Amino acid sequence: MVKTVTFSVFRYDPEKDTRPYYKDYRVELRRPGMMVLDGLNQIRWEQDGTLAFRRSCREGVCGSDGLNINGVNMLACITHIEELKEPIVVQPLPSMPVIKDLVVDFTDFYAKYYLVKPYLITKTPPPSDRERLQSPEDRKKLDGLYECILCACCSTSCPSFWADPNYLGPAALLKAWRFIADTRDEGADERLEIINDRDGAWRCHTILNCVEACPKQLNPTEAIAELKKAIIHRKF
């Protein structure tokens, strides 16, 4: 007999429901190593076609299926069902407006991301005969910063982000440090100007939920600490 597990899934259709509710589904573990996303696919394909959730690459690269699973933000596609306690409670990312079921609105998240100018800013022209080169050592400084997939697991795990609608959040701040730490970049001043704000780096209270949540094992708290140090070094 195939083993089954219970998924308790957050459901909310703003056009039909006055308030969200949780619906239980039984998911069959048909092969070893099934991920939460496999379970959600099974529900949608075989039991309830109305369940809405985002997914794309199903291997932790695209960052589409960031969800709150058993109280922790993670990617459904790289979370083993068998490692979770039953019932597996699947909720949308906290504090984001729900569009339907597990699909949330990322508008605010992206707006904050663009605020920190997440692109290379240069003032000096590039060498005429080749691209802007970087030494392997300088390139190594970006390890642990550039891998962010913008799944929003970190920002939506942060109590400061929940409480302060204007806080830039760990994802945007990590990206800001990724460019400030880049030896080819010359936009540190304009970025730090934006980040040196009560809704910027200083809103981080080092709760470390972002580090616990990041599915790529990055460290936004450390990046924010670097930003705080950079702001202070610039002033004195």
Add this chain to the structure above:
Amino acid sequence: MKKVVFQPKVRYKLHPGYLAWILHRATGILLGVYLFLHIWVIHHLSQGEEAFNEVMAVVQSPLFHLLEIGLLATVVYHGLNGLRVVFIDYGNLAKRDMMRKVVYAVLAVSAILVVAGAVPMFRLAFGL
């Protein structure tokens, strides 16, 4: 009209860092309240020796000695965790392999200091 949207508030798992922050907030509020109480007691000095002795007699009672153990716990935890927070920002305690251990260390050292301090306070409270 702005469309009303539902924003889920979930009961998030209490990771060590999250718990440490909640305790830091709670002890911070308690310290703020204590500060006002402390000033209120001390301000009796301006009303003469008798008034001051009277209020001091109240706060020397066994109940207050027991409450002082709570005060010690509040101060010790808030102080030690405050150092942890400073060193996350300006040291390297935000490292993935360090961050949980430091929270446990703060809790452990706080517990030892509070137990050590509680012994004489208990003795005072019960006149041993």
